[in-house]
Amino acid sequence: MLLFDIDGTLISTDGMAGKLMLKALEEEVRQPVKYELKVFVGSTDRLILKQFIENSQFEPDHLESAIDRVLKRYLLYLDEQMNLPSYVKILPGVNELLRRVADDNNILLGLVTGNIKAGAYAKLKLASLDKFFPIGAFGDDAIERNKLPAFAIKRAGDFYQTQFSPADIWIIGDSPKDIECAKANQLRSLAVASGWHTVEELKPFRPDILLSDLGKTAEVIEIFKDSAA
Secondary structure (H helix, E strand, O other): OEEEOOEOOOEEOOOHHHHHHHHHHHHHHOOOOOOOHHHHOOOOHHHHHHHHHHOOOOOOOOHHHHHHHHHHHHHHHHHHHOOOHHHOEEOOOHHHHHHHHHOOOOOOEEEEOOOOHHHHHHHHHHOOOHHHOOOEEOOOOOOOHHHHHHHHHHHHHHHHOOOOOHHHOEEEEOOHHHHHHHHHOOOEEEEEOOOOOOHHHHHHHOOOEEEOOOOOHHHHHHHHHHHHO
16 A cells, blocks of 8 residues: 655645645735745645744634635635646656556555645646545644544545555655654655655655655566565
């Protein structure tokens, strides 16, 4: 079972999606927001917004309601401003890997992403990758990323009618938080330096496998098959 992160692993929006979320946030808090796009990497949408709001001068009557309003605006901006495939870049090797794996009944696909579900599928649809991922866990399920795999594994078991052992499940992502998420759940980790972190930055977190990207399709598939042998 391969559970993929989205941004920096499957696709890149070159920071555009994050900027749209911050635009929605600034409209809610009615003040400029200072940020670095790297703050988004590996976190969940709701946690990002919670931290920004708590660190601002804005004091909402109800924090969760304020976050809900920001996310609603954000989804509208995704629909309005990212409605062209040119805004989304599919990262090296992803298309070929997903096509090959989709034809292999011994390897199943899902998502573990901090994106809220509607945002995740909006991005994947622009890249024509949504069809590969019938199940997943999302930023709506839990504010903490480490809690997401349990949701994905339960949904995968129901959908695929298969029971998975931790040794058969891979978290594939581009950030230290993806690696930590896998370790916290006793799952395998494959890290790729196709996002905001370099190979050297990811190496100290000791993923099971570390690659520059997913470009060498045959080698990547062999990693998964060898682990199941």
